[in-house]
Amino acid sequence: MYNKGMSKHKLIYQIYPSAVGDLNDIAALIPRIAEKLHPDYIWLNPFFESTWKDGGYDVTDYCKIEPRFGRLKDFRHLVSVAKKYNIGILIDLVINHTSSEHPWFKLSEQHDPKYKDYYIWLDRPLNWKSFFGGPAFDYSAARDEYYLHLYDSSQPDLNFNNPAVVREFRAIIDFWTREGAAGFRVDSANVLAEDNLKKGFIPGLPGFFHYYQKPQTIKVLERLFAGKKLYTIAEPVGGEFFSKRKFYELTNRAFSASFNVGTLDVADSFFSTKDKVYPVNYRRWFRKLAKWAPEPKFSMALESHDAPRSPSRFSTDPRVLAMLQFLLPSYNPCIYQGQELGTPNANLSNNIQDYPGVQSRQVYRRLRRQGKTKEQAMAIVKRISRDNARQPINWGEYITQGGQDDSVLNFYSRLIELWRNDPVVADGTLRVRKISKSGVFDFERSLGKKTYRVHLDFSCKTPSVLINDSGETLISSK
Numbered sequence: 270m271y272n273k274g275m276s277k278h279k280l281i282y283q284i285y286p287s288a289v290g291d292l293n294d295i296a297a298l299i300p301r302i303a304e305k306l307h308p309d310y311i312w313l314n315p316f317f318e319s320t321w322k323d324g325g326y327d328v329t330d331y332c333k334i335e336p337r338f339g340r341l342k343d344f345r346h347l348v349s350v351a352k353k354y355n356i357g358i359l360i361d362l363v364i365n366h367t368s369s370e371h372p373w374f375k376l377s378e379q380h381d382p383k384y385k386d387y388y389i390w391l392d393r394p395l396n397w398k399s400f401f402g403g404p405a406f407d408y409s410a411a412r413d414e415y416y417l418h419l420y421d422s423s424q425p426d427l428n429f430n431n432p433a434v435v436r437e438f439r440a441i442i443d444f445w446t447r448e449g450a451a452g453f454r455v456d457s458a459n460v461l462a463e464d465n466l467k468k469g470f471i472p473g474l475p476g477f478f479h480y481y482q483k484p485q486t487i488k489v490l491e492r493l494f495a496g497k498k499l500y501t502i503a504e505p506v507g508g509e510f511f512s513k514r515k516f517y518e519l520t521n522r523a524f525s526a527s528f529n530v531g532t533l534d535v536a537d538s539f540f541s542t543k544d545k546v547y548p549v550n551y552r553r554w555f556r557k558l559a560k561w562a563p564e565p566k567f568s569m570a571l572e573s574h575d576a577p578r579s580p581s582r583f584s585t586d587p588r589v590l591a592m593l594q595f596l597l598p599s600y601n602p603c604i605y606q607g608q609e610l611g612t613p614n615a616n617l618s619n620n621i622q623d624y625p626g627v628q629s630r631q632v633y634r635r636l637r638r639q640g641k642t643k644e645q646a647m648a649i650v651k652r653i654s655r656d657n658a659r660q661p662i663n664w665g666e667y668i669t670q671g672g673q674d675d676s677v678l679n680f681y682s683r684l685i686e687l688w689r690n691d692p693v694v695a696d697g698t699l700r701v702r703k704i705s706k707s708g709v710f711d712f713e714r715s716l717g718k719k720t721y722r723v724h725l726d727f728s729c730k731t732p733s734v735l736i737n738d739s740g741e742t743l744i745s746s747k
């Protein structure tokens with residue numbers, strides 16, 4: 270029996286529409302997903318009109334659905350199917366920037382009185398770096414000025430110091446809420462308002478460190494969501510630099526929950542050096558997770574559309590990863606489509622032209638510039654590429670794995686049932702017993718007089734297990 274409604278635990282299931290089909294295809298998947306995982310929310314990556322240079326994170330119209338995904342009536346149908354299963358739909362709000370093809374930008378370039386201050390324009394560029402590599406300022410011949418783009422040059426940054434921009438996004442939020450959205454995932458949520466453009470610069474750093482989560486950004490977020498009953502989840506940038514203080518500031522004032530990409534990247538990559546892969550540092554990773562997991566507004570994710578698949582990334586059994594995500598305290602866990610099937614990295618091509626993602630191409634170019642051969646560069650790209658996780662899923666696996674008692678899918682299903690229904694797993698406090706270099710993570714969860722023991726072994730030499738206070742094994746990876 271599930272009683273999702275009143276719980277402070279919220280399970281999010283992420284769907285990347287481009288890899289699934291249209292909105293009706295997504296609606297048709299909901300009964301299967303609901304039966305096995307019982308999510309509270311489904312977060313959909315962007316499905317709006319876009320130039321698709323960055324997987325839909327380059328929007329040209331926030332209130333229009335890209336025709337290949339369907340129409341508004343299909344969105345309404347999706348919402349109504351989800352509602353039957355007590356699932357709310359979360360919309361991806363790509364708010365830091367638009368596409369350079371967005372009419373607002375075109376008009377801003379032309380100095381249109383209404384739109385001229387919708388973006389960040391300077392008469393001389395600063396030497397900030399963009400997140401994907403290369404300069405963060407580009408010249409617009411039409412306007413004879415430079416515009417800021419924290420990401421790709423096709424993604425100009427909006428100017429959130431302009432109240433008209435805030436009003437535009439309030440209207441967009443209202444639009445999707447009226448259409449039935451239950452909330453929003455807010456992209457690059459903590460770097461919206463720039464206020465340090467004239468005071469010089471720190472050479473070599475990604476652009477957003479120059480105005481990292483400034484008070485003005487928090488005010489903008491408060492204004493956007495004030496008085497609305499929505500589930501809102503932040504994607505803050507900053508990885509390792511995203512502190513607890515910043516987390517509280519964001520979640521206390523504007524969000525129901527927040528990711529922290531740093532809690533994953535700390536395992537094998539460092540912020541902004543995603544083209545270098547380090548051996549997994551279990552100590553760093555588990556210690557960081559132990560610090561963050563007990564936060565009631567923290568959302569733990571092991572995968573997303575921005576990362577390779579976790580069983581390949583960490584060379585381990587998907588069941589052990591699932592246990593890490595659901596047996597540590599976990600209040601807003603997020604499962605990325607196909608994760609529950611144990612999907613490994615895709616068998617990607619050796620030709621960079623076949624990679625749709627802007628990041629893969631940028632990383633490839635950077636590696637080649639550093640002197641790597643084609644083969645060396647492609648070997649790295651194949652391993653780290655976001656495109657690994659953006660491939661179609663074999664949804665027939667729900668039927669195949671559903672019929673196999675020991676499948677990854679049924680393992681997830683059992684684990685989620687424990688997470689929902691066993692008070693010690695749901696709410697027990699965390700006590701770390703052992704963290705080893707070789708990937709052993711032993712911890713306890715206690716509530717009242719009960720203490721459960723968890724043994725996770727990423728090397729898979731021993732079974733990973735959850736043992737209750739009577740010594741019974743409640744779940745085991747083998």
Ligand code: GLC
Nearest residue numbers: 323324326363420456457575
């Ligand atoms: C977020 C998205 C990512 C995108 C970036 C720029 O980090 O998750 O996919 O490339 O924002 O919009």
